[in-house]
Amino acid sequence: MQPQVSVVVAVYNPGENIDGLVDSLLTQTLPADALEVLFVDDGSTDGTAERLQEVVATRPGWSVTTIPNSGWPGRPRNVGLDRATGEYVFFADHDDELLPEALERMHALGRANGSDVVYPKLVRPGRPTPYWSLARETLPVADPLGDVLTSRTVHKLYRRQFLLDCGARFPEGRVRLEDHHFSSQVLPRARVVSVVADYPCYRWIHRGDGSNNSTAAVSAESYWGHYTEVLRVAERVAGPGPLLDRLRLVAMAQAFSRLAPAEYLERPEEKRRAQFRAVGDLVREQFPADLDDRLPVLKRMRVRALRAGDEAGFEAVQRLRARITFGVGLAEVRWDGERLHLVLGVALDDVDGAPFLLARHDGDLVVPDVPGAGVTFPVDERRLLPDDLGTAEVTVRHRAAATEWPVPTTVRLEQHDVGEGVTLRMHVEAELDPATGAFGAPLEDGTWSVLVRVQLLGESLAVPLPTDGASALPGTGRDASGRTAAVARLGSGALALRLPAPAAPPEVRRATWDGDRLSLDLRVADGVDARSLTVGDRDGADHGVVEVVEGRALVPVGDTSVGDILDLHLHEGPPADPGPGRRLRFGDAVVEDRPPYRLYRTESGFFSVKHVASPPAPRSRLRRALSAVTRNDRRDRQERTGG
Template structure:
């Protein structure tokens, strides 16, 4: 590090000297680069085109940022695709290294190659929103931040780390909600990373993101949160390629949790931040073994998980932190510390009997503002109230529902455990989710064996300001309830019992109407204009790798285009063949087992609207299944195992046909 260089000096002023003095070499610079996007690739294939296209759309000028693509020894055409993309994009740089087996090594190589004042680590199959780099960089400069959390949008799953996504924060509490997010999809001051020699673990390791963030967060002086601007689209794929979906080997996986806590301990030292990191880590660990699936495992497998997680608790979660844990997590941590697997599994079983479902009790329109009241009760899976006891002014779990001998202090609910509820709106096509103004109230009511709790939330959705002061965009926005009881957080669709009770005001001036969709009557705000007819597929066929559709009414040429959502990524298709005004054909090559394809029509007026389908399941072209969803929308699925069955059927037909031919010859 150059003499006098401090972690708080301006990286921009350093770069304006037009030299780079990190990584053991010196490089002349011809321009100031604000941001370097670092991407590790491996057998990415066509998915890299989507990422690069999103970078082409950035509002930050291409002269102000660069993209460093480091290929980790791909065995397909990925490297050729990267070099082809870089051929006419001077700000794209391609590096190729021998396969290391994990993202750590290529990310480190990319960091050593980076010239930007700030760096962003992107996954090779995700994408950026158009203003992402410009807005994150502006936030970093305005707040002199070492790290900026841009808004994450996750398709295929709920928005992660929701408490971080509810408001912009110039200077965040370093022991607060920012500790929830350990993924590396953030903007970092490069000089800060270099000053502390922060790098990724290399080789085939687990939780390399957690290890990296354990080096970053204790050292950061300023962390900013940009929740009002969608920045990064984290695509959760249904084809089994997400690393987070791979099967966990307890003896291999859980020690990596301990290793990242060791880094926290070494870097942060004793204090509030280390304690908060320990609490967040152990709380998040329980999401890796959901009670139902966990209890369905064989006893020997459950013991392997129990022993592995117990080792983390014994070393990193001291008993004095227990009282700060949500009650159900507290009981599990205590059982782990005591080595009592039966008590641990009793709490797991208790958690699996708890449920909550939102229901609307009031809905009203006032011009362009929708008001609704939603109620949520803590119940058992049988629909009966989940009973609690009182211990003075505190609520506690009933002694009969806990492991034998559990003290009242261990059974005591935190104030937040009693119940919270908030309403959000989520764009169905992209997964974009916004908080709306919500006020909740807790009700504690007598019941047969103690007390029961429910929470009521009144929400106001101003269509002109619902997206952090901006209007909701065109499309279909589902109403969601984010609820928390006993420290367990869930997101559920808001539904109405009787759709006939919904107000009929279509708010035509704002282009929205409220509808109940599907058999469960889930509430959705949609921009489909009143009286407009939904485009439906009246006939669907799968031929080879092409989907043939007959649509009624016909799409309006020049205004409505076909859009395909595949592996949770939406693309407008320009390769649609029109065989007649109402018949179209689109190629969908290389479907993977379990992959689902949704078909929509996109227009400027109505956004993205799913094509309807009322036909029966079509099994005539196995292994591809064509069917109607609960919302009567068209979906196409490549059935797992169906390909093998189809192959067996073809083999049987060939054998049968050959046998018949032989018999005819003999006859």
Template sequence: MPVKVSVVVPVYNPGPYIEDCVASVLRQSLPRDEYEVIFVDDGSSDGTPARLDALAAEYPHVHVIHQEPSGWSGKPRNVGIEASRGEFVMFVDNDDFLGDEALERMYDYGVANEADLVVGKMAGKGRPVPVELFRRNHPRATVENAPLMDSLTPHKMLRRSFLDRTGLRFPEGRRRLEDHVFVAEAYLRASNISVLSDYVCYYHLKREDASNAGFQRFDPVGYFANLREALDVVERYTEPGARRDRMFRRWLRNEMGERLRGNRFLALPDDYRRELFDEIHKVIAERMGPAVFALLDPAHRVVTELAGAGRYEDVLALARWEASIVPSTAVEGVTWDGGALRIGFSAEYSADGAPRTYPADAGVVPPDGPPATVADAVAWLDAGTVERFGKAKADLMVRERETGAQFFQPVSVTREKVPVQDAPGRVRLVVRVTATVDPATAAGGTPLGAGLWDAYVRLGIGGWNREHRLFPVSGEPRPALPSPGVIGGHRVLPYWTVKDSFALDVDRAGKRLGLGTLRAGDFTVPGDRLHAVLPIHVVDDVKALVRLTGPAPAAEVLEVPATLSPAEGGGAVLDAPLPVRSLGKGRWRLALCPVADAPEPRFFALPLVVHDSPAGPKVAEDRPGAARRFVRRLPLPVRRALVRAFGKGRPALLEGE
């Protein structure tokens, strides 16, 4: 078969951090005879060369190239390009990994859209990744119609014929921003760019030792000399005007303005901070004109104009003022609406623990150049924020805790200027949001996978665009949360974390399902059937299982099919047959599996037993014996360790723990 994709992985002393990368490229859904993996070992001195050679000996589609150390990733990537045989080339770093279907999905998407370059959705664990770029799929993206400039890392798929036709290669040697130079030129010369946003293709991980290249402190002189090369590329392939200004805005905002703001700037040592400022000042003064400043939001515009004027002390004072500004949220209610959760909340910015206030009317014309004083800068910034409040945004994202995969959820937004009682002429800028989280479609149109999903609010007002966990109102009781639900074959539990942030537990919940609150009076046994209304939300009939475990020592186990149906007033009606003739003497403990057709059905113990009586089967409270009481008094981690130790053959006294 022709090779569809060549995966190029530059490697230098990754140690154990390469294992996730290796595992991910080996388990790709694309058939192994349709892709190849090229590891380019750039002079590693750890055990990696031998590890890669063994891998290549075992897998015919894995190849290894060893070379002398080159100092950075540019040359290994270029060597990989030259060795590649694929229709497309995909670049992966040795301490990151791919989604299982990444190559297949990105290749098919690129072919379908005749793309020279495919950008796959990214997730970050401990490190930031582009967010706005992946709101939706962009089959034909450009720097004008999509925020492509948010993603200048090389972890993309490019058509090999495009690379050869343009002669596009990475700058080599020990240098910074070689990826910016490469990707900026690719964006400007590609016939089409496609952005795939409905599947997480690439996972960026921050090493525990924080030794990723992007996390190392850089030499400002060399760094901004390399940044000028990226600006040179843009000038080479664009005419003066809106397109060039739009691209320049990215470097002015991210690589310069952001580095001078708030705690990020204040945390630097004095001498390094001054050196960084001086180099940023030079680039702004040399290359950035008024048209680029005009594209920035107020906060970035103020700080970069001050930097362009060389006013270090004012930039430092502005950073001190800004350091206390943080987003805050207030959950107002969470309810089930059919199969979706409706989450109402408000969001605004606070400073020093109190809501920020602004002038009620903007009425301030942007200054012609940098403000005269820091006070003037703050006044103009606040006025500009009020003026742009009609464009303020607030989004809700759900982020999987283990991998960092995140997805936007549908929201409706209203914006409110709230008068401040004790300060006439001042207002709070509050964004009110109703978000819809449908567990069956919340992961880019597909169901949320098993895991813990944290809710994050992304709030953009003026120049502040920050993420914040979704919290209730500080100092007030937490709003009540709805019952867990069984939606689309998954158990979905809304819950408050130990730090009072909102999260969803999908297919992981144990006792928090709330079944431990059931009592004998909640159950009836008409004839040979078991009925109860359970605190579980369902939309349609759901197939479940009921397990009955007989008394020791035999501890016979019977499982019967059950149904969970929507109940009037909320909850689910449990209906299950009781195998009366099979129930011997003694007390049979009850357990429920809410999703019978789950890949790994899980039973949850009910604090109840069924026993026979002259009048027929009855439900009673489960009064555990001494052994069970002892186990239940053990700390939760100890009980979980016992469950893991015994596995499927665990004693009945551990059932449901």
């Protein structure tokens, strides 16, 4: 049978960082015989290849291929793609993780729509949510000229035959932006692109130890030379027309993330000039002047200075941008029934706290002329586009898991005359329902930061919603799906919503096997009369109910098929009439796997049993110890952050 998904992993000296990915692949809800995993080791020297050989030894469809070191992910990914046999291919980095239902959900959406590419919802702990515009709505068929062009990483699901028909290949060797290069071959040819936004699929982990390739130092000439080559590929593949124009506009807008004004202005003069020359070469070759008027105003001004070789003008606009801030303030927060109602204001400010003033010209708003080394920008170059007037959105982000969800938001744009100038403000209202805040599902337990995503003058910022000491917060919480949702002020002063788990959830202390029955030793809160345990699978099938005696239960785990996942719920009623139940959490359980079953902790911390295709590879004492440390560290972090 052809696998539904092949996961290709380029591997080089990941050490223990690969454990999270391996565990996340083992706990995928996609049936085990529908999953092919291809590790391609790029000549690791830390024993990774040997370690992975143990992992794949008893798992059909899993393999390790070792190649001579090539120095970058391109060649190992090409080798993996050549060996893949699945209907779809997913490229995962060796130190990232997939959430349990990720592959199943992406494959189902792709197959239902005949998708060539399926985008997952990304989460990035410790960093802003990447490509937020693609995390707001699940799209069975996305606009090919829309926001799908903003994401050029390869953490996506691709229809394998589509890639073969395209002849898509990663550049090999030490080539920067190799994922952008690949995407420039693929996205212009994709007929159907789909987006999964209602489930967090891929945890993109930034390592602070310098182990990520993208953190390595690179010269301005080299980096922007690779950036230019990516656009050359897009030009060859897309040809002239709206798609190429859109690709160039997206690339130019994103280029300025590498030209952050404050950082740029602090660099030594020699480095500023090198970067200015390199980006100027890119603009002159790959960004036609007839596209300038489609750029937001401040980026448009900088692009025209780059094209003209006007270094003084470019630095003048960089200084102007460094002066601009977005003032965000909470006006009101209150409960309206079970929903949290927020009122806030956003203002276009100067760094000194005064309003940043625009001017009027022929009925339009324009950026005031930019002083600096005698530079004058024509008024047409300083004219605001309609989108430059601004927008804002409220979101919530889980402080431990980093999952972010949109909150229904309304915005009223306002123009205020201040002396002879004009400033921009926004009146923003949002309603957060903890019981439906995750695309109709309840927000999970933990602490949720309230964020405000602002865009003004084409510049974007995502900030925690600040409160001050005078802000009155609701003193009482509200019921949300059986939990008390409470408004809180974090140590930073930012607004948050706390959703504590019900007191003392039932946990598994120990799980072993008694013949073909799973023997469970449970931890139950005082005063809870645990009398029965129900077992069900993800398809809604009931696998029975057993009696609980003194915190122990024997659970028959038969009549399952490869890929089935069983969840367990504890009840206070007798087996004949169990009544409402609570799902068992994994806790700090000591577990014993027994073929063909694997016992594991879900992403949300629950205890589940998966029927796998074959016996899992034996876990070494070191691996068990590392897993225990990771589990304890995760719990400690959650306790510290309220997650």
